[in-house]
Amino acid sequence: MTLVVVGASLAGLRAVESARRTGYRGRIVLVGAEEHLPYDRPPLSKAFLGADGPTAVEPLRTEAELRDDLGVELMLGSAATALDATAREVSVAGAAVGYDALVIATGTTARRFPGTEGISGVHTLRTAEDAAAVRAGLDAGGRTVVVGAGFIGSEVASAARGRGLPVAIVETEKVPLSRSVGAHAGTVCADLHRAAGTELRLGTAVSGFETGGGAVTGVRLDTGEVLPADLVVTGIGVGPATGWLEGSGVHLHERDRGVVCDSTLYAGAPGVYAAGDVAHVPNPGFDQELMRLEHWTSAAEQGAAAARHALDPAAARPLSPVPYFWSDWYGHRVQFVGTPRADEVVVAVPAEAGFTALYRRDDRIVGALTVDRPRDIMKYRRRIAGRAPWQDALAFAAASREVAA
Numbered sequence: 001m002t003l004v005v006v007g008a009s010l011a012g013l014r015a016v017e018s019a020r021r022t023g024y025r026g027r028i029v030l031v032g033a034e035e036h037l038p039y040d041r042p043p044l045s046k047a048f049l050g051a052d053g054p055t056a057v058e059p060l061r062t063e064a065e066l067r068d069d070l071g072v073e074l075m076l077g078s079a080a081t082a083l084d085a086t087a088r089e090v091s092v093a094g095a096a097v098g099y100d101a102l103v104i105a106t107g108t109t110a111r112r113f114p115g116t117e118g119i120s121g122v123h124t125l126r127t128a129e130d131a132a133a134v135r136a137g138l139d140a141g142g143r144t145v146v147v148g149a150g151f152i153g154s155e156v157a158s159a160a161r162g163r164g165l166p167v168a169i170v171e172t173e174k175v176p177l178s179r180s181v182g183a184h185a186g187t188v189c190a191d192l193h194r195a196a197g198t199e200l201r202l203g204t205a206v207s208g209f210e211t212g213g214g215a216v217t218g219v220r221l222d223t224g225e226v227l228p229a230d231l232v233v234t235g236i237g238v239g240p241a242t243g244w245l246e247g248s249g250v251h252l253h254e255r256d257r258g259v260v261c262d263s264t265l266y267a268g269a270p271g272v273y274a275a276g277d278v279a280h281v282p283n284p285g286f287d288q289e290l291m292r293l294e295h296w297t298s299a300a301e302q303g304a305a306a307a308r309h310a311l312d313p314a315a316a317r318p319l320s321p322v323p324y325f326w327s328d329w330y331g332h333r334v335q336f337v338g339t340p341r342a343d344e345v346v347v348a349v350p351a352e353a354g355f356t357a358l359y360r361r362d363d364r365i366v367g368a369l370t371v372d373r374p375r376d377i378m379k380y381r382r383r384i385a386g387r388a389p390w391q392d393a394l395a396f397a398a399a400s401r402e403v404a405a
Contacts, residue, residue, distance in 0.1 A: 001026040003311060004090055004097055006080045007105030007241075008032025010040065010296065011276030013060055014303030015103045020070050024311050028072045029099075031092050033079035033106070033241075036128055037063060042296050044131035045152050046328055049138060049159035057128040080106070083248040085269035091244075101310035104245070104259055104267060104274040105303055108238035108294065113147060119209060121216040122232045125152055134233055138163055142230025145169075145219045147206050149176035151327045151334075153235030154189070157198045158329040168199035168227050170206055170219065181336065182345040185357045185369045189334070192371070196330040201227075238294065240278045253280050258292050263318035265306045273310045275302035285320035285385065286339050286366060295325040322385045324377075333374055337381040338367030348397035349373065356400075358393055365393035376400050 003019055005012045008030050016028055032038070037059035047053045066072045078093035089096040110124035121142070123133050134156065138144070144160040146153040149171035160167040173179070175186040176193070193200055201221065210218035210226055218226040240258035251260040251268045259267050259274040261281045267274045276299035282288040293299075301321055309316035327334045342359035349356035349370075356376065359367030364387050368380035379400075383393055 001100045001311075002029065002098060003027070003101045003103070003307065004029045004031065004099035005103045005105060005307070006031045006090060007103075007107055007276070007278070008034065008036075008038050008074075008076060009105065009107055009276070009299070010038065010060070011105035011107070011299040011303030011306075012103070013038040014300050015105060015275065015307035016066070016070055016072055018304035018307040019311060022308055022311070024307075026100075028070070029097055030066070030072050030074055030076075031078070031080055031090065031097070032074075032076045034127060035077035037061065037066065037074075037076070039128060040296075041126075044128065045125055045155040045159075048131050049135050049156065051139075051163050053135075057131070080244045083245055083250065083272075085249045085272060088271060100271060101307075102272045103303070103306045103310055104242075104250075104272065104278060105276045105299075105306070106241040106244075107277040107299075109241050111234075111237050111239060113206065113234045113236060116209065116232075116234070118214070119211055119216050120214050121230060122209065122234065124234055125156065126238065134231070137231035138165065140230065141165060143167075143228050144231045144233070145227050145229040146233050146235060147219070148235035148237070149173070149189075149193075149200070149202075150180075150235050150237075151177075151325075153233065154193070154329050155327060156233045156235070157193065158196070161196045161198055161330060166199075168201060169193060170201045170204055170221065170227070172203065172205050174203040176200075176202065181340050181369050182342075182357065182359075184345055184347050185355075188351050188355050188357075188371060189329075191351065192329050192332055192334075238277070240292070242278060253292075256292070260290075263288075263320075264309050264316040265302060265319065266309065266313070266316065271310060271313075273306040275299065275306035281319065283320060284318050285322065285387075286341075287361075289339060289341060291323065291339070293323050295323055297321075297324050322381050324381060332372055334369070334371050335374065335377040336367070336369045337377055338365070338384045340367050340369075342366055346394070348394060349401045353401055356397055358397060360390050363390050364388060365390055368393075373400070 082091040110126040355371040
């Protein structure tokens, strides 16, 4: 029997580890588009960009551990180009790799701003190479402009300010992150930027770039203004890396072409499961809400489960996780659990006490966002998992505020 895992990042690695941990002794092939061994992505926009951060991206497992200890055949530096679900074969570097069980964990690719190809100093931030390029720009002390006020862009701005560099964020929305965490929480996030000295240009679009000698020198706004820039980081979203699955019979989401799975991560073709950023999965704990989560914890949990289910479909069980992610800005810890899709959002703890926003659906809590209240967040997660009543969550927030005061 052969297990093929396509995608050599966190979800793919956890799939390999899970297969061996559950006693599978057959062949495992790990396919990765990047030449690197599997590595952790969250530090790329956090510690790695700091002036005193690590100078190299360390793999999560050494080659010896993967090859010798886990018995994995590595096919790195070659992206999968097609899937034949009938023949059960993945095309990689001109070769057909057969499988009995397949885990799709190809993640996402960063969207590039149109017209920036070939302009030095304009970067996305998704891969180790991206992070090295952004860090080099920060090391050079450049004037930094971030396009997009999402979590990755905000972490880049935080790194720039941590070095004392001038930085501006350009965002088309009038309130940062309003679509992902709501207007109340987005306003608090904007205040974190302003307090740290980051310039915010909200409700503003980028119309183009100024260059000199092939390098960026400025960012043109739709207002006609030009922001001087030596380093530009565009954080305008990602798209699932599924071009190789077109025409394969695997069901792809009509909006973003992510893999549509059932709650066990089954992708609709015999032996095929998906995990991580690439997968749309209905969550029974949130009224079967279809979720595609770009979170570290989700990638790890789904990767492990996808391998177990692919190898033993009869034992597959629905996953019902409570999503969780964190972000570090200007020395502040921003954390979120659950879903922001809610009937109501209530500020339960004001910003001066650390800030907590709670998210209600019907009569229960389904989400919580906190700033600098790390002891509270997992207590909210337990309440969300237990479908706690809304009034219970409000009471806990009131009590925790009093303790903090």
